[in-house]
Amino acid sequence: MKLRRSMMFVPGSNASMLSTSFIYKPDSVMFDLEDAVAIGEKDTARLLVFQTLLHPAYRDIERVVRINGLDTAFWREDLEAAVRGRADVIRLPKTESADNIREIESHVAAIEKAAGRPLGETKLMAAIESASGVVNAVSIATASPRMMAIAIAGFDYLVDMQTKRSGGSEPELFYARAAVLHAARAAHIAAYDVAYGNVDDDEGFLREVMIAKQLGFNGKSLIHPRQIALLHKAYAPTVAELDYAKRVLAAASQAQARGLGVVSLDGKMIDPPVIHEAEAVLQRAVAV
């Protein structure tokens, strides 16, 4: 089971962060060529990210590159560098439609062929950052067999929606979160929740993590290493959850031996969905 709790942005123009970000052990590092990089630094950042991708320190960690959007002059060169650098995943920002994914896919396939990479090895993910992206989330998520995840990008999305973060239960993000998550689940790919910008506010970050976890997101996009441990701890099964999952599986196997389809444990019904959830808890615990 590949854990997809944390995908940490690392600005592609910051040589110091690029050289150390693997030590923080996020589940995936995301080298950013888009909004974390000033226009005048795009070429330098692309070169730095290409060299970082090839560095042995990053051999054992999933490497994602966020390229510039399709409405820029940079994305083709970004793709060339990322695919030739053997990035595992390309993250397309500001994805509006399935056509956007298909356009990227055809370029990625051509670069893989020219670079001698196995066809289909480079995976894709989409960041949804607008109302039209949310409306098209299902067709985006299912646009290509290369799609491995979809993310909701709260900063740009809320600008498009002409509103801002309220804190608390965040009703302004509810529809987009639910739509992106449903698209991901329908497509059997991972779903990432929004990045949280206030790096010193652990309480606010954890409040948001609990919303994402409860809704069913695999994890979040992150911007700072200190968010990693907080997120991983919140996503780890607790001892009580683990203990209950083991008891559920024991009760289920006893029921099976007695030829029963459904039994009760502590007054609660144990049936196939409950057994499935208990198995998932055990798998997550092993992966963690």
Ligand SMILES: CC(C)(COP(=O)(O)OP(=O)(O)OC[C@H]1O[C@@H](n2cnc3c(N)ncnc32)[C@H](O)[C@@H]1OP(=O)(O)O)[C@@H](O)C(=O)NCCC(=O)NCCSC(=O)C[C@@](O)(CC(=O)O)C(=O)O
């Ligand atoms: C916020 C800050 C400047 C603070 O830096 P500071 O240096 O003040 O922090 P410190 O606390 O001093 O750092 C302590 C130590 O950690 C190191 N360290 C810090 N951050 C690190 C990191 N990210 N990677 C590796 N290393 C790191 C640092 O180098 C130092 O190392 P050392 O000196 O050795 O001790 C920094 O974090 C940062 O730049 N973050 C990434 C910002 C970014 O990428 N934004 C764009 C993506 S969002 C977006 O675009 C919106 C979106 O598109 C999103 C979507 O699509 O989902 C949408 O629309 O929603």
Ligand SMILES: [Mg+2]
């Ligand atoms: Mg954005």
